Amino acid sequence: MSEEYTDNKIETKAADSSSGSYAPPVEKIPAKEIPDQELYHAKSFWTKWVFCQDAKVIGVQYALTATAIGMIGLVLSWGMRLQLGFPETFSFLGPATYYQSVTMHGMIMVIYLLTALFLGGFGNYLIPLMVGARDMVFPYVNMVSYWMFLIAVLVLIASFFVPGGPTGAGWTLYPPQAILPGTPGSEMGIVLMLISLSLFVIGFTMGGLNYVITVLQARTRGMTLMRMPLTIWGIFTATVLALLAFPALFVACIMMTLDNLLGTSFFMPEIFSMGEKLEYGGGSPILFQHLFWFFGHPEVYIVALPAFGIVSDLISVHARKNIFGYRMMVWAIVIIGALSFIVWAHHMYVSGMNPWFGFFFATTTLIIAVPTAIKVYNWVLTLWRGNIHLTIPMLFSLGFIVTFVNGGITGLFLGNVIVDVPLSDTYFVVAHFHMVMGIAPLMVVFGAIYHWYPLITGRHLNQTLGKIHFWITFVGAYAIYFPMHYLGFIGVPRRYFEMYDSPYMTSGVGLNQFITVAALIVGFTQILFLYNLFTSWYKGEKSERNPWKANSLEWHTPDYPPTHGNFGKELPVVYRWPYDFSVPGSNKEYIPQHVAPSEVPNAKVEKT
Numbered sequence: 311m312s313e314e315y316t317d318n319k320i321e322t323k324a325a326d327s328s329s330g331s332y333a334p335p336v337e338k339i340p341a342k343e344i345p346d347q348e349l350y351h352a353k354s355f356w357t358k359w360v361f362c363q364d365a366k367v368i369g370v371q372y373a374l375t376a377t378a379i380g381m382i383g384l385v386l387s388w389g390m391r392l393q394l395g396f397p398e399t400f401s402f403l404g405p406a407t408y409y410q411s412v413t414m415h416g417m418i419m420v421i422y423l424l425t426a427l428f429l430g431g432f433g434n435y436l437i438p439l440m441v442g443a444r445d446m447v448f449p450y451v452n453m454v455s456y457w458m459f460l461i462a463v464l465v466l467i468a469s470f471f472v473p474g475g476p477t478g479a480g481w482t483l484y485p486p487q488a489i490l491p492g493t494p495g496s497e498m499g500i501v502l503m504l505i506s507l508s509l510f511v512i513g514f515t516m517g518g519l520n521y522v523i524t525v526l527q528a529r530t531r532g533m534t535l536m537r538m539p540l541t542i543w544g545i546f547t548a549t550v551l552a553l554l555a556f557p558a559l560f561v562a563c564i565m566m567t568l569d570n571l572l573g574t575s576f577f578m579p580e581i582f583s584m585g586e587k588l589e590y591g592g593g594s595p596i597l598f599q600h601l602f603w604f605f606g607h608p609e610v611y612i613v614a615l616p617a618f619g620i621v622s623d624l625i626s627v628h629a630r631k632n633i634f635g636y637r638m639m640v641w642a643i644v645i646i647g648a649l650s651f652i653v654w655a656h657h658m659y660v661s662g663m664n665p666w667f668g669f670f671f672a673t674t675t676l677i678i679a680v681p682t683a684i685k686v687y688n689w690v691l692t693l694w695r696g697n698i699h700l701t702i703p704m705l706f707s708l709g710f711i712v713t714f715v716n717g718g719i720t721g722l723f724l725g726n727v728i729v730d731v732p733l734s735d736t737y738f739v740v741a742h743f744h745m746v747m748g749i750a751p752l753m754v755v756f757g758a759i760y761h762w763y764p765l766i767t768g769r770h771l772n773q774t775l776g777k778i779h780f781w782i783t784f785v786g787a788y789a790i791y792f793p794m795h796y797l798g799f800i801g802v803p804r805r806y807f808e809m810y811d812s813p814y815m816t817s818g819v820g821l822n823q824f825i826t827v828a829a830l831i832v833g834f835t836q837i838l839f840l841y842n843l844f845t846s847w848y849k850g851e852k853s854e855r856n857p858w859k860a861n862s863l864e865w866h867t868p869d870y871p872p873t874h875g876n877f878g879k880e881l882p883v884v885y886r887w888p889y890d891f892s893v894p895g896s897n898k899e900y901i902p903q904h905v906a907p908s909e910v911p912n913a914k915v916e917k918t
């Protein structure tokens with residue numbers, strides 16, 4: 311323990327120029343903050359709740375919209391599961407609708423639910439509050455970001471209603487198949503999907519620039535980068551990743567739209583379709599795969615890094631212990647983020663690329679396991695001998711660690727060319743990615759909602775319903791996805807509408823029925839959660855201020871829940887990291903970030 315702490319020298323740090331890095335005492339740094347101004351607050355209902363520039367309201371708008379579209383993604387999965395489990399009895403979908411459901415489900419879950427929720431939702435709500443800023447640096451642009459997102463969602467929904475229906479090209483949208491006649495939704499569906507994604511990227515960029523610049527430029531006095539909560543590190547790094555990765559998706563969408571509407575041949579080779587030679591020639595379908603996965607792999611971490619950050623904070627607060635190895639955790643986030651840009655072709659081992667190329671990508675992929683494992687060790691070491699409160703956020707955090715390690719281990723298998731080739735496009739892959747980027751991040755989303763709901767609404771979610779929600783979701787997720795690994799081993803292919811004609815599938819029939827029943831139970835439990843979310847808003851038990859006794863700034867605003875401008879007349883000054891729980895020498899169980907060392911005389915201070 312003593313290694314982590316030094317004596318209480320923070321106020322005299324400036325005098326110690328021998329260390330080489332000059333840091334003036336925090337009181338001497340001139341206040342650059344914009345004072346709270348009356349003019350700046352919204353006056354009417356419309357500017358307060360609808361066209362609102364307050365990042366907190368924008369965060370809630372993002373979160374509600376993402377949840378609504380996510381419900382569509384969930385319902386689509388029920389249709390698919392009924393078809394897979396009981397093809398004779400509950401066949402609501404035809405083959406074409408199945409492909410459309412797979413595609414829309416995948417895209418909705420990855421982009422419109424998880425990305426929007428973590429960055430647009432949590433990012434907006436938490437960044438200004440946690441770094442001690444009044445708001446995002448460009449509130450107007452931030453507002454437009456949400457409205458762009460909403461338009462992108464509406465365009466996506468519109469694609470369900472156009473002739474031919476939504477695209478059924480798979481969430482990877484690979485050309486030439488995506489735009490060739492015969493693929494479901496090759497008429498308007500694919501075009502609307504590409505437009506919707508482009509709008510999403512434009513909207514995201516407006517928000518993303520805000521998140522990055524707010525973290526870099528609008529932190530309050532004393533909030534050094536190495537005192538930021540890991541939540542902010544995760545969201546910040548993920549945003550940088552997204553700003554670098556989404557342009558690849560954006561150009562791919564634009565180029566494919568041109569191929570489709572204007573007959574260019576960026577991705578279209580010379581090709582015959584239904585016995586007829588098409589007007590295309592010279593394009594490269596593989597180029598699309600490279601562009602897609604240059605976005606697609608970092609996308610996994612765009613979802614995972616905020617989850618890593620948030621879960622670190624939840625574990626620390628609910629185990630009343632400082633996060634183990636804070637600096638290591640920060641660097642692991644940054645290194646994982648950087649490495650995630652040089653692994654994309656592990657999604658293309660079966661595309662016919664040169665095996666040496668595969669060797670390179672397998673190596674980089676496996677190297678990512680190192681910083682990732684460090685993070686897992688550090689979470690476990692934070693829990694070790696902690697005063698673990700089995701609150702709902704803690705339960706979900708533990709659920710995250712388990713599902714994430716599970717999904718990560720199958721990732722180590724799939725990262726190797728020789729293992730991936732036979733498993734590629736089987737249910738093993740479906741199991742792997744749902745565990746690692748579906749269920750694990752959702753566990754964090756839920757934990758985070760139970761944790762911050764009192765801050766947002768001033769009330770607690772119903773805890774009994776919460777426990778039911780956790781246990782059914784956690785056990786149910788295993789019931790759904792664990793058997794899928796086995797289905798993959800026996801060779802059940804992914805994206806197949808019907809396969810009971812194949813003799814090797816017979817041992818999978820019972821399992822498929824079991825999975826479907828589990829999926830329906832888990833699905834309905836999410837409706838229970840939504841019920842809890844909405845009814846607790848006005849009926850939930852009132853929460854006292856800072857119910858979890860956390861140290862980070864968002865819980866220490868003058869108004870609870872925080873109002874526009876966040877911190878009232880004066881911004882807080884930060885003296886410490888947010889992990890001062892059970893500090894040696896102090897009689898206080900926890901010391902919030904803005905408590906000056908002079909107020910806690912004997913407490914040791916961590917080395918930051």
Ligand code: HEM
Pocket residue numbers: 387388390391412413415416417419420424479480481482740744747748749752790803804805806829832833
């Ligand atoms: C209980 C919740 C869920 C269920 C029951 C479910 C079920 C399914 C099913 C049945 C498929 C089609 C498999 C196939 O035929 O190949 C699928 C595909 C997929 N799911 Fe989920 N899913 C769930 C949650 C999620 C979440 C949270 C994500 C977020 C990452 C996600 C992402 C995907 C993706 C990316 C695909 C692949 C789409 C494609 O092959 O084009 N799912 N899911």
Ligand SMILES: [Cu+2]
Pocket residue numbers: 606607610653654656657
């Ligand atoms: Cu990948």
